[in-house]
Each structure stands twice: as structure tokens, then as C-alpha cells.
Amino acid sequence: MAETAKPKKTVSPGVLALRKVVEDVYADARVAKQEGKPVGWSSSKFPCELYEAFGLNVVYPENQAAGIAANRDGEVMCQAAEDLGFDNDICGYARISLAYAAGKRAAKKLDPETLEYVIDPNSGKPLKDENGNVVIDPETGKPKKDPKTLAPYTELVDINELWAMPDGEEKEKRLAAIKPYRQMQMPMPDFVLCCNNICNCMTKWYENIARMHNIPLVMVDIPYNNTVEVDDAYVAYIRGQFDDAIKQLEKISGRKFDEKKFEDACAHANRTAKAWLKVCDYLQYKPAPYSGFDLFNHMADVVTARGRREAAEAFELLATEMEEHIKSGTTTTPFPEQFRVMFEGIPCWPKLPALFKPLKANGVNVTAVVYAPAFGFVYNNLDEMVRAYCKAPNSVCIEQGVDWREGICRDNKVDGVLVHYNRSCKPWSGYMAEMQRRFTKDLGVPTAGFDGDQADPRNFNAAQYETRVQGLVEAMQENKRLKEEGKA
Numbered sequence: 001m002a003e004t005a006k007p008k009k010t011v012s013p014g015v016l017a018l019r020k021v022v023e024d025v026y027a028d029a030r031v032a033k034q035e036g037k038p039v040g041w042s043s044s045k046f047p048c049e050l051y052e053a054f055g056l057n058v059v060y061p062e063n064q065a066a067g068i069a070a071n072r073d074g075e076v077m078c079q080a081a082e083d084l085g086f087d088n089d090i091c092g093y094a095r096i097s098l099a100y101a102a103g104k105r106a107a108k109k110l111d112p113e114t115l116e117y118v119i120d121p122n123s124g125k126p127l128k129d130e131n132g133n134v135v136i137d138p139e140t141g142k143p144k145k146d147p148k149t150l151a152p153y154t155e156l157v158d159i160n161e162l163w164a165m166p167d168g169e170e171k172e173k174r175l176a177a178i179k180p181y182r183q184m185q186m187p188m189p190d191f192v193l194c195c196n197n198i199c200n201c202m203t204k205w206y207e208n209i210a211r212m213h214n215i216p217l218v219m220v221d222i223p224y225n226n227t228v229e230v231d232d233a234y235v236a237y238i239r240g241q242f243d244d245a246i247k248q249l250e251k252i253s254g255r256k257f258d259e260k261k262f263e264d265a266c267a268h269a270n271r272t273a274k275a276w277l278k279v280c281d282y283l284q285y286k287p288a289p290y291s292g293f294d295l296f297n298h299m300a301d302v303v304t305a306r307g308r309r310e311a312a313e314a315f316e317l318l319a320t321e322m323e324e325h326i327k328s329g330t331t332t333t334p335f336p337e338q339f340r341v342m343f344e345g346i347p348c349w350p351k352l353p354a355l356f357k358p359l360k361a362n363g364v365n366v367t368a369v370v371y372a373p374a375f376g377f378v379y380n381n382l383d384e385m386v387r388a389y390c391k392a393p394n395s396v397c398i399e400q401g402v403d404w405r406e407g408i409c410r411d412n413k414v415d416g417v418l419v420h421y422n423r424s425c426k427p428w429s430g431y432m433a434e435m436q437r438r439f440t441k442d443l444g445v446p447t448a449g450f451d452g453d454q455a456d457p458r459n460f461n462a463a464q465y466e467t468r469v470q471g472l473v474e475a476m477q478e479n480k481r482l483k484e485e486g487k488a
Contacts, residue, residue, distance in 0.1 A: 014318030018301040021310045025059065026182045032057040033187035038252055041209065042193035043202050044375070045392055046220060047385070048307040050245055051193060052265035054253040058193065059186055061209075063300045064100070065093035067183035069349035069455040073106035073154060078456045080104040080156050092424040092455025094205040101209045103160040106184060107177040108152040115173045117152035124150040154179075191215050191252050193245075197222035197392040199427045218248045222390055228400050230387045238386045265307040266385070270378055275315035276302050277376040282322040283367045284412050287337040289325035292366030293356060294332065296347050302375045338363030339476045342409050344435075345420035345428060346371055350457040358469040368412040370405055394427040401431070402438050409443055415476045418469070419449040423459045446475030 033039050040051065040058040051058050068074055074096060081095035082088050084102055088095070109118040124145035127135040135144045157174065165171040178184060194206035194217060203219070210217040220241045223234055246257050279298075282289055298318075305311035325331060341359075343366045348355055359366065370393060377388040393401060409417065417439045421429045436447045448468040453459035 012318070012321050014314060014321045017314035017317055018298060018311070021305045021308065021314050022300050023182065024310070025057075025304050025308075026186065029057040029059050029187050030185070038190040039187050040191045040193055040252075041189040041206075043195050043198060043206065044303045045197045045389060046193040046195040046218075047242070047245075047389055049262060049265040049269055049385070050242065051249060052268075052307040053246075053258050053262035054249050054255050055258075055261065056249070056253055060300075060303055061097040061100075062093050062198075063303055064183045064186050065096040065455055066349045067181070067300065068096050068100075068106070069457075070352065071179065071181055071183065072350060072457075073179065073184070074350050074455045075457050076106050076154055076156050077104060078458075088456075089423075091199075091201050091205070092453050092459075094201055096455055097205065098208055098212075100186070101188070101212050103158045105157050105159050105178045106154050107157045107174070107179060109155040110152075110174060110177050115170060117177070119150050120153045121145070121150075152177075189213060189215060191218065193218045195220040195222060195389070197389055197395045199394045199425070201427075216248060216252060218245050218252075220245060220389075222392070222395055225390055225396050225400070227397060228403075230390045234390065235383050235386045238389070239382065242382075242386075264309075266379075268309045268312050269307045271312035272302065272306050272308075272315055273376040273378045275312060275319050277373055277378070278319045279315060279322055280369075280373045280376070281411075282319075282326065285326055286340070286413060287331055288333065288340070288365055288367045289322050289330070290332045292343055292369045292372070293347070293352070295369055295372040296352075299372060299375070302372075306375070306377075333365055335360050335365075336363055337365040339415045339473065340365055340367040340413055341472070341476075342366070342368035342370075342405070342412070342414045342417045343420070344370060344405070344417055344432065345422050346425060346454040348420070348452040348457075348460050349454060351452070351460050351462070354460070354462045354465065358466045362469065362473045364469070364473065366418075368408045368414050370408065373408070394425075398431055398434065402435055402442075405435065406439065406442055409439065409445070414443075414445060415479065416445050416472050417443075417447040418472060419447060421449050421451050423451065423453045424455055444479075446472055446479065448472035448475075 029039050038056065040056055041061050042048070042051070042058045044060055044062045048058070068077055069092065074092060077096040077099045078088065078092055080099035084099065086095055086098055110116065111118050127144040127146040129135055136142070137144045157178065159178070162171065162174050165174070189209065192206045192210050192215065194202050196202045206217055220238065222238065225234070250256060280295060283292060301311060301314070339362070341364055374393050377385070379385040379388045417436070419432055419436050421432060432449070436449060439445065439447050448471055450465045450468045451459065451461065452465070
């Protein structure tokens with residue numbers, strides 16, 4: 001009997017719409033570059049409403065770096081940055097971005113003599129016969145690989161050197177060998193937009209890119225908030241920087257500031273944020289209609305196109321789909337939900353399958369995340385807009401940070417907390433031990449921490465992670481038993 005083909009996973013209209021939004025942003029930027037129009041690179045929490053008022057094409061290096069890491073090219077790009085002199089203790093996103101800005105690209109390896117791809121024998125899936133059984137090689141006694149699934153080795157190339165080559169077959173093949181996914185095809189910047197509400201690493205990262213390309217840097221400095229409320233003096237200081245940024249963008253674009261376009265961008269950004277937060281809030285239901293890992297997958301959508309009408313419409317469609325799941329009692333999570341946890345921090349993009357596998361095996365669903373709703377900026381006027389951009393996880397005091405997280409944990413009914421001590425994000429991870437202590441004390445739930453990295457796979461240990469997850473599961477099981485016996 002022939003093997004029955006597995007049905008393809010259905011992708012919802014909302015998810016497809018969001019994918020198209022991001023693809024269009026990248027495609028528009030590539031077209032703009034080809035037409036000689038300025039293309040910008042922006043930090044993820046720079047006020048997008050400002051550049052949208054000028055109709056500028058802007059892409060996001062943080063999303064790019066996460067995509068490159070998820071495509072398993074983070075290590076080669078991080079190493080490239082280190083070879084350029086950047087320390088491996090700095091952010092993995094920054095290293096990937098700086099290597100890319102310097103012209104480094106991950107490419108499929110070519111044989112210099114034949115210009116054919118050099119195949120990695122460790123790649124590929126097992127070959128199966130017509131009955132679906134794995135074919136064993138009689139000479140080695142090991143499973144044969146399906147030739148159709150074999151892939152070339154990855155090598156690092158320099159796009160500047162390739163462009164300098166004489167025209168011909170070799171140049172064409174070497175350019176074609178650069179990985180085809182959109183993050184490895186992002187156009188180079190003509191200006192950079194930086195806002196350090198994410199972290200102060202952004203400042204030096206973007207300064208380096210500006211120096212590399214001799215291009216303008218538009219900077220918005222957000223002071224760290226030592227109090228829960230944003231001081232009026234901070235608002236005045238930041239509004240003054242908005243005015244300066246507008247003047248710089250007028251020079252870059254060759255256009256005057258368009259108040260109507262700015263108001264439209266603000267309306268679209270608010271509409272997007274509200275729909276995004278609505279989607280995030282659906283994790284409060286039991287069982288959750290989806291996994292928090294789905295929110296991580298939509299991070300590029302909410303960052304890349306927050307000020308576009310198409311993003312607002314796509315997130316509203318996704319929210320409608322979640323409502324239908326709740327009404328019908330269905331979920332997109334591919335396993336029964338036994339326990340609910342908050343995932344604290346940025347995920348390890350190169351190791352998403354390794355993160356998900358032990359959770360799935362133990363029925364642990366991520367129903368609370370801090371990283372995702374942090375991009376839900378909602379405001380009614382310019383002063384409120386400034387205050388919204390001050391409320392990033394790394395720019396608020398620890399009391400505000402603890403309050404946010406514990407509120408999400410309570411609302412989303414978690415049984416435990418899984419903490420990522422992210423080597424790339426020291427501002428985030430630095431005070432996490434204190435937060436972890438407070439979660440256990442205030443919420444009465446077990447916590448477990450693991451070491452990892454958002455972009456560099458060398459800093460993640462799967463065995464350690466699995467052990468920590470197992471320990472958290474056992475602690476949640478014990479908590480559950482005590483509650484059932486009325487002892488907790």
C-alpha cells in the first residue's frame with residue numbers, strides 16, 4: 001500500500017493576510033531602492049508614525065536578525081561580526097545586523113571549479129519506499145537520504161566583493177547562491193532611525209551602521225523611568241526630539257511634513273495596537289485558543305507594519321478567528337493543555353523547535369508573554385503617544401515591570417513561569433532573578449530559568465533547557481496535587 005500523504009496544515013486567512021503585509025513591506029523597500037528612493041532601517045520602537053507621514057520605506061533590523069536566526073544562519077552571521085572586531089558579548093541581533101550592514105551574507109556553498117552546490121551529507125530526510133518504510137543502505141546499514149531533500153552547505157560571502165566581480169556566469173551564480181529568504185535580501189539603508197527605549201545597545205549599534213554607510217542617523221532618546229508615571233519634563237524633552245526628527249526626515253525625503261498622513265498613521269497604529277492586544281488577551285481563556293508561540297511568530301507583523309491600514313485589518317481578521325475558536329471551544333495548539341505558563345523574555349529564535357518540543361511533550365501551553373503585548377501602543381493625543389513610547393519593558397522601573405508581569409500571570413491563569421536568561425539582552429535579564437523571586441512569593445507558582453540567546457545558538461543548551469522544563473512540570477504537578485487535596 002502506498003504511503004498516505006499527510007494533509008497540509010491549514011493556514012488561516014488572518015495569518016495569510018499578516019504574512020502578506022510583511023512581504024509587502026520588504027518588497028516595497030526593494031522596489032524603492034531600485035528606483036533610487038531612500039530606504040531606512042529602524043529600531044523596533046522608533047515612532048513609526050513620524051516616517052509614515054513622509055511615505056518613506058522603512059525596514060527593521062531586529063526583525064531581520066530574528067528571521068536570519070530562525071532560518072539557522074544566526075551563528076555564521078554572529079561569527080562574521082566577531083571577525084570584524086565586534087565582541088561576542090554584545091547583542092546577537094546587533095552582531096547579525098552589523099555583519100549584514102558590512103556586506104556579509106549567508107549563501108549556499110558553491111564549488112569554485114564547477115560552480116555547482118556543495119551538498120551537506122548531514123542534511124536531508126530519510127528516503128522512504130512505496131510502503132512508507134525507511135530505506136536502509138545495505139553497505140552502511142544506515143537510512144538512505146532522500147536526494148530531493150539534500151541541501152548545500154552554508155558559507156559566508158561578501159556582497160561588495162560579488163558586485164565588484166566582472167559580469168558573467170560566475171557572478172550571476174554567486175549572487176543567486178545568497179539565501180533567498182526576505183531577511184537575507186533586505187536592501188541597504190540610506191538613513192537609520194533609532195529609539196533607545198528598547199535598550200541603550202541600540203544607540204551604538206545604529207551609530208556604527210550610520211558610520212559604515214555615511215548616512216544620517218535620526219535619534220530619539222527615551223530616558224529610563226525611575227517612577228511608574230512618566231514625568232512631564234520627559235514628555236517635553238521627547239516632544240522636542242520629535243520636532244527635530246521631523247526636520248531631519250524632511251531633508252531625507254525631500255518633502256514637507258504631512259499632518260494628514262501623520263494623523264492617518266496614528267489612527268492605523270492605534271487600530272493595529274488595539275487589535276493586537278485583543279489577540280493577546282485571548283490567551284486568558286481556558287483552554288487557550290492558541291499558543292503564546294503563535295504570538296512570537298506574529299512579532300514581525302506588529303513591528304514591521306504597525307502604522308499601515310493593512311496591518312490593522314489583518315490583526316482584526318485574526319482576532320475574529322480567535323473569537324470563533326473560543327465560541328466553538330477549539331484551539332490551534334497541537335496538544336491537550338495540561339499546564340499554563342508565562343514565557344518570560346524573547347524566544348530563542350534559532351531553537352524554536354527545541355523550545356516547543358518538551359513543552360508539547362508535557363502538555364505545557366505558553367499562555368502569557370511579556371514581549372508581545374509590549375508593542376501595543378495605544379494613545380489619544382501627542383503627549384499620550386510620547387508616554388506610550390516610554391513604556392517599553394527595558395525603560396521602566398522594576399516595580400512597573402513586576403506589576404505588568406504579575407498582572408498578565410493572574411489574568412492568564414498561569415501555573416508557573418519559565419524564564420529565559422537571554423545572554424543577548426542583558427538589560428532584560430539583569431534584574432530577572434529578583435523578578436523570578438517575586439513571582440514565586442507573590443503568585444505562589446513555581447518558576448524555572450534557563451540560559452539561552454535570542455539569536456546566537458551557541459548560547460543555548462537543549463539538555464539544560466529540557467531539565468529545567470521537567471523540573472518546572474514536576475513542581476506544577478505537586479502544586480496541583482496539593483490544591484486538589486486542599487493543602488495549598
